[in-house]
Amino acid sequence: MDGRKTPKGVYFSLDSIVELLSNKPRKKVSVGFRPSGQIHLGNISTLLLASWLTHYLGTSTTELEITVLDIDLPSESKGKIAYPFKYIKSPLEEYPNLAAYSTAKVKEFMSLVQAEIGINYHFNWLSDIQSTVKYRNCLETLIKERDTIKKILTGDESKNRKIPIHPICPKCHTVTRTFPVLAKGKNDRIEIEADCNNEACDQKRYKFDLYDRNISISAHYLINSIRDIVTEPQTDVHVYGGDYFESHAGELSKVEKAKKITTILANKTDSLRGTKVPIYLIGPLFYGEDGEKMSKSNLKGLTFDELKEHFANINQGKSWVRRTLEFVKYLINERVKRVDYSITRQHLLGGDLTKGNLN
């Protein structure tokens, strides 16, 4: 990421955003989280960054929307049949599924954040957003503009009937990660044909109308950001983790791709005419003890539960949430883009926090 030119509308610090939106009477900040069970420091920091921004924009004028990406797919399932988080079993019986289990943890965390900095926030679910007419309108535009969008996503210039969305089999709730194809619809209806490759399912190939809300539609994760323009009120700032400044299949960074796609869909969808694409705030990128980017397989003491336990044990008179808040504030103030494990060790896990006092 070093030396990469910052795209227009993408920020790394809070002050410029606060100034930019200072005259807007009501503001909305959006952040998403993948309810994969293993919530780690990177996820927590993105939520905290969004919380700080909401706090600075003004508690009485700004709301924070946290979207649970419950119909996203686990990343390790690439190329395979997969269940979205909403249909994966919870490790604890009292929750109906993994998404609900992970969300309960994040809700606990956010109530502690609120107790520290008093922000106005609410949760919503991607599975609800995808069933709205406006979201489907966006998907209709996406289908019409599929060649351009596919090129932005993958660099692939070929023209075919494949589309970058992932319908969820209505019978077994799995997603087969092949691109579905456009079928012939009657009376201008858009029909889609998809496969279910789950051997245990008796539905092999199914056809559905794009506006059939009995079929849930999961999308490529860079298309998910269209929720910013289909929910009310529309999002002013979308907060992403540091990996969104990295490239993904080609020259463009993930945030540039999300922005381009959202711009096309906002401009070309009738029901969204006049909708503004949000600005983006990117948080720092965290590295693990082994120098690799922090991921689910590379956590070592930095999951939600482990952080909580760590601070319960050393109890230095501060809640773990307050310590983590101060750590994130330190990173923002110092404009740190890349957080090596030594920084985390020094400022969060070990020594005193001498910088980044609250308020």
Ligand SMILES: [Zn+2]
């Ligand atoms: Zn099936």
